Amino acid sequence: MLVLRGIAASPGLAVGEAMIIASEGYRIPRRLAPRAACEEEVGRLDRAIASSADEMTHNREAVARELGDQYGAIFSAHEQMLRDPQLHREVEELIRLKRYTAEYAVSRALRRYVQVLQSLDGGYLAERTHDIYDIEKVLLRHLLGRQREDVFHLTQPVIVLAHNLTPSETAGLDRQFVRGFATEIGGMGGHTSIVASALEIPAVVGAGRLLTDVSGGDKVIIDGHEGVVILRPDKETLARYEQELKRRGAYAVQLQDLWEAPAELADGTRIHIYANIEFPQEVEAARQRGADGVGLYRTEFLYLASIPEPTEEDQFQAYRTVAEAMGSFPVVIRTLDLGADKAPGVGAVEERNPFLGVRSIRLSLRNPQLFRVQLRAILRASAFGAVQIMFPLISTLEELRAARAAVHQVMDELEAEGVAFNRQLPIGMMVETPSAVIMIDRFLKEVDFISIGTNDLIQYTLAVDRSNNEVADLYHPADPAVLRLLEMAVQAAHRSQTPVSVCGQIQGPHYLMLLFGMGIRDVSVAPSAIPEMKRVCSRLRVADCEAAARHALTLDSAREIEAYLKEEIKRTVGEEEWSSGAG
Amino acid sequence: MPEPTASRVVTVVNTQGLHARPADLFARQASRFQSRIEIVKGNECVDGKSVLGILTLGAQQGVELTLKAVGDDAEEAIAALAELIERELIENEKRMAEEEGDNGEN
Numbered sequence: 001m002l003v004l005r006g007i008a009a010s011p012g013l014a015v016g017e018a019m020i021i022a023s024e025g026y027r028i029p030r031r032l033a034p035r036a037a038c039e040e041e042v043g044r045l046d047r048a049i050a051s052s053a054d055e056m057t058h059n060r061e062a063v064a065r066e067l068g069d070q071y072g073a074i075f076s077a078h079e080q081m082l083r084d085p086q087l088h089r090e091v092e093e094l095i096r097l098k099r100y101t102a103e104y105a106v107s108r109a110l111r112r113y114v115q116v117l118q119s120l121d122g123g124y125l126a127e128r129t130h131d132i133y134d135i136e137k138v139l140l141r142h143l144l145g146r147q148r149e150d151v152f153h154l155t156q157p158v159i160v161l162a163h164n165l166t167p168s169e170t171a172g173l174d175r176q177f178v179r180g181f182a183t184e185i186g187g188m189g190g191h192t193s194i195v196a197s198a199l200e201i202p203a204v205v206g207a208g209r210l211l212t213d214v215s216g217g218d219k220v221i222i223d224g225h226e227g228v229v230i231l232r233p234d235k236e237t238l239a240r241y242e243q244e245l246k247r248r249g250a251y252a253v254q255l256q257d258l259w260e261a262p263a264e265l266a267d268g269t270r271i272h273i274y275a276n277i278e279f280p281q282e283v284e285a286a287r288q289r290g291a292d293g294v295g296l297y298r299t300e301f302l303y304l305a306s307i308p309e310p311t312e313e314d315q316f317q318a319y320r321t322v323a324e325a326m327g328s329f330p331v332v333i334r335t336l337d338l339g340a341d342k343a344p345g346v347g348a349v350e351e352r353n354p355f356l357g358v359r360s361i362r363l364s365l366r367n368p369q370l371f372r373v374q375l376r377a378i379l380r381a382s383a384f385g386a387v388q389i390m391f392p393l394i395s396t397l398e399e400l401r402a403a404r405a406a407v408h409q410v411m412d413e414l415e416a417e418g419v420a421f422n423r424q425l426p427i428g429m430m431v432e433t434p435s436a437v438i439m440i441d442r443f444l445k446e447v448d449f450i451s452i453g454t455n456d457l458i459q460y461t462l463a464v465d466r467s468n469n470e471v472a473d474l475y476h477p478a479d480p481a482v483l484r485l486l487e488m489a490v491q492a493a494h495r496s497q498t499p500v501s502v503c504g505q506i507q508g509p510h511y512l513m514l515l516f517g518m519g520i521r522d523v524s525v526a527p528s529a530i531p532e533m534k535r536v537c538s539r540l541r542v543a544d545c546e547a548a549a550r551h552a553l554t555l556d557s558a559r560e561i562e563a564y565l566k567e568e569i570k571r572t573v574g575e576e577e578w579s580s581g582a583g
Numbered sequence: 584m585p586e587p588t589a590s591r592v593v594t595v596v597n598t599q600g601l602h603a604r605p606a607d608l609f610a611r612q613a614s615r616f617q618s619r620i621e622i623v624k625g626n627e628c629v630d631g632k633s634v635l636g637i638l639t640l641g642a643q644q645g646v647e648l649t650l651k652a653v654g655d656d657a658e659e660a661i662a663a664l665a666e667l668i669e670r671e672l673i674e675n676e677k678r679m680a681e682e683e684g685d686n687g688e689n
Contacts, residue, residue, distance in 0.1 A: 077607055077634075084610075086633030113635050120641035125602060128638055 001234045004207045006182065007472070008227035009193035011528070012202030013245050014180030015238070018218045018231075019158035020211060021165075031217025033101045041095045045088075045102040048142040053082045055138065081135050087113075103143045107215040110136045114212045129212075154178070159220040161210060170195040180222035182229045184210045186467070195301065197526050198278040200285075204229050206469055255531035259289050263534045265516070267541045273533055274332075274524035276503055280318050283325040285527040290534070293329035293386070295451065295524025296503045297322060299374065300338050309370065315377035323385025330386045332451070332524075333378050334430065335371070335403075336364055337392040355465060360393035365402050375410040383420035388428060390451060395433040400446055430503075432456035437485040444496040451524070452489055454504030458482050476558035477507050478514070478565065483553055490519045509536045509573065510565035516540060517549025539573045548572075589657040592649050593665050597672035600643035605672050610634040612667050618654025620664070631664070 017031070033041050060075035081087070087109060094105035114132050117125040154177035162169075163184045170192050173181065178201055186192055186205030196203040202224030214220070214231050221230040221241050230237060263271040274295025275286035286294060302310045302318060323331050339351075339359040351357035364371040381387050391403045404427060414421050431437060432453035444450070458475060459466050461482050466475040476482070486502075493500035501522035506512055512533070515523065525533055548568045552561045569575070595601055601609065613620045613631040620631030624646060629636030631650065642648060648668070652660045 080607055080610060080634050084633045084635050086630040086636040089630075113639065116639040117641075120639075125638060125641070128603065132635075 001237060002213055002231040004182075004210060004229040004231070006204040006207030006227050006229060007186070007193075007469070008224055009186070009205040010196035010199075010201055010203035010224050012180065012200065012222075012224045013241060013248065014159055014202045014222040014224070015241055015245060016157050016159040016179045016220060018161050018214050018216055018220045019154075020214065020216045021160060021162040031101060031104045031215075032099050033095070035099060038096055038099065041100075041102045041105075042092055044143060045091060045095065045106070048102065048106075048139050049082055049088070052135070052138045052142050053079055055142075056082060078131060078135055078138075081131060082139070103140055104215055104217055106139050106143065107136060110139075111212050111215060118209065118212065159222055161214060161220065163211060165192055170199070170201075173199065173201060175199050175201065180224065182207050182210060182220075182222055184208060194278060194298065197528070198282055200528050252531075255535065258531045258534045261290065261534060263290075263292075263537045265537055265540050265542060267543070269521070269542050271516070271537050272501075272522040273530050273537075274330075274501065274503075274522065275527045275530065276524050277322070277527065280321040280325075282527055283322050286530070287325065289527055289530040291329070291527060291530055292522075294322060294326055294331040295501055295522070296390075297331060297333045299334060299336055303336060303338060309373075312373045312377050312380075315374060316380050319377055319381035319387070320384045323381050323387050326385055328386055330388055332388045332390050332428070333381075334390045334392055335361065335374055335378075338363065355459070361391045361399055361403055362393070364391075365399065365406075368406070371406055372410060375407055376414065379407070379410055379414055379421040379425070380419060382422040382425045387422065388426040388449070390428045390430060390449075392430045392453070393432060393456065394429045394443070395435045397439065397442055397446070400429060400443060404446070430456075431489050433460050434485060437489050440489050440492045441496070444492055444498050447498065449499040449501070450489065450493055452486065452500065452502045452504070454482075454486075454502060454506075457485060457504075461485060476562075477505070477511060478552075478561040479558040480553070480555060480561060483514070483518075483561070486515075487518055487553065494519060506533075508566075508569075509540075509575065510562070510569040512536060513540055513545045513569055513572075514549050514552055514565055516542065517545035517547070517552075536573070541572070544568070544572045586653050587655060587657045588651070588653045589661040590649060590651040591661050591665050592647060593668045595642050595644055595646045595648065596669055597676050598644050599672075599676060600646070601637055601640060601648075601668075602642075603638075605675075606634050606637040608672070608675070609637055609664065609667060612664060613660070616652070616654070616656045616660035616663075618652040618657045618660045620660060621651045623649040623651065 056075045056079040060079065063075060090109045091102070091105045094100045094108060095102060098105075100108065110132050114129045117129050117132070154174050157177050157179050160173065160178050160181035162181065164186060165181065165183050170181075180202040181196070182204045183192070184207060193203065193205060202222050204222055204224060204227050207229045210229065218232050219238065221233050221237070223230070223241075233241070263273045265271060272292040274293045275282070275291040276296040276298070277283065277286060277294055278298045278301050283294070297319075299315070302315055319333055337360045339354045339357065358366060364374070378387060378389055389407065391400065394400050394403070407427060411421065411423060426448035428447050428449035428451060429436070429443065430453045431440065431450050433456070436443060437457070454477060455466070458464070458477055458479070462474060462476065462479055464471050464475045466472055490500055499522065500520065501524055502515055502520050503524035506515070506523065506525060512523070523533070548565060552565060555561045555564060597605060599605055610632055622629050622631050622637065622640065624640045624642055627640060629640060631637070650661055650664050654660070
């Protein structure tokens with residue numbers, strides 16, 4: 001059993017067999033061979049080694065002819081590893097004694113070597129581990145031959161393990177069969193984690209070296225709440241998690257009773273809980289769980305998924321689907337919130353500091369054509385539901401004015417064309433930079449609503465890149481500086497009678513208590529979190545929340561605030577953690 | 584009749600240690616003999632014909648190794664392998680360094 005700690009990227013628990021996505025996408029379909037097939041497996045192994053070695057000889061000769069002997073020598077090292085007698089004995093033993101399939105045994109034995117070489121100090125053998133991965137690939141290719149399976153075409157439940165998964169790869173995962181995933185790299189709050197949460201696939205990212213310790217078919221546990229990955233769990237651990245999975249299943253059924261109920265505090269105060277969505281398909285989940293609307297429709301995925309970029313029609317169809325499905329409930333569509341590195345067709349610029357570079361609204365304003373297409377699609381969809389538009393990462397009044405001007409220009413265009421849209425569509429902004437909070441009184445005169453994006457506000461206030469593992473511990477939602485900014489923004493919004501909501505991860509019931517205590521009544525969260533959020537709401541009282549928030553604001557550090565709030569929530573509600581997939 | 588055996592304690596003297604190319608050379612040289620060959624370092628013991636095994640020893644310069652051979656050509660094998668570790672690997676390194684030096688001037 002091996003326990004690895006990473007970053008909790010998407011809540012939930014999953015238990016299943018590992019499927020490794022290597023760079024070439026090989027997967028090992030079966031781990032154990034029938035007892036009678038043992039000789040056959042050894043035979044397959046020998047043939048695969050022979051044909052792989054032949055391939056290497058052929059490569060060596062070809063490369064030597066083209067480039068000279070010293071380049072050919074690279075392959076002779078591979079050849080020698082392939083014909084390694086100790087390796088052969090070990091693999092054969094795994095097949096005979098443990099009844100592993102040839103491919104599983106090869107992968108298992110080679111990964112053990114990688115592990116040993118990586119553990120030697122100095123790292124001077126790192127190059128050699130690449131050689132080992134190379135020969136693993138060659139051997140697997142020869143072993144699996146035409147059986148090579150497309151990783152995105154699954155027939156049985158798996159836990160996906162990969163070095164890294166891009167947001168689009170994540171979106172390509174088959175929800176029916178992928179029970180969870182873990183990656184070696186990646187940090188909190190990235191798009192991969194947003195997509196995973198949207199698909200409700202439990203995930204852990206940044207778990208560190210993972211693939212060297214695991215082979216396809218191994219039992220794996222993913223704990224997406226704690227950010228823990230357990231490889232080859234022992235019996236007790238496995239039993240504990242399986243029981244917990246059952247308990248959660250039963251709990252989720254219980255929470256269904258809350259699906260239709262409105263969110264209310266114990267004293268009757270009405271709370272609005274909106275859904276954050278990324279895909280039109282999520283509307284169903286949001287509606288079922290009684291969302292008061294879509295508080296944040298992230299449009300990035302449309303851009304990440306299509307090359308060169310989504311057409312106006314593609315976008316319009318997606319927005320319209322959501323608007324229609326939500327009926328009279330509001331749907332807040334946020335314009336493109338991507339860094340220049342990820343946006344298609346805008347000519348990527350090398351940026352030393354992308355979080356402070358051309359991203360989000362800055363990107364849209366610099367690419368008027370890209371922006372115009374999106375605004376047209378949103379405005380056209382506004383004829384089909386209660387669509388609102390929201391700009392991300394506004395940091396100056398000029399930006400807000402330029403963005404609004406672009407909307408009005410598109411409105412005039414549509415009007416001239418005779419295309420239907422809602423001229424009264426509310427226009428709002430995300431408040432997620434310290435400058436936006438500091439200037440909030442001025443901004444409030446020019447918007448219809450604001451939504452506080454806590455994730456970015458925390459990052460920019462505390463100067464912490466939350467995707468950088470080294471400093472992720474400094475990223476703290478309860479930091480007093482963050483709370484002061486929140487308080488400023490909320491109070492100013494109340495004074496000007498402008499609707500204000502919070503969208504972003506809500507770390508626990510204690511944080512919800514704090515938000516209510518500061519005067520927030522509208523929050524936007526993942527659809528899966530809504531029922532649990534309602535349940536916690538029903539146990540909170542405004543008076544307690546306000547008292548807690550007042551005291552929290554007098555404290556000096558995130559640590560003290562966190563400890564105090566947890567104590568308070570325990571005292572008033574009797575629990576301090578989400579009971580299931582919220583947050 | 585018991586098979587002939589031979590063994591010798593050697594010290595790794597080349598600067599690279601028994602990594603990468605030296606490990607390849609050792610495994611190749613060992614594979615030329617019929618005898619079973621083992622390398623012992625502390626309480627670790629690997630197949631001398633296995634480049635992967637040799638790499639996992641992580642034998643750096645200055646490390647003492649015991650070479651063991653069992654088989655008809657055991658004596659011969661140990662003599663050749665000890666020669667490789669204590670002399671040829673250094674010469675190899677020198678030669679490579681010179682070649683690189685030459686390349687550098689081109």
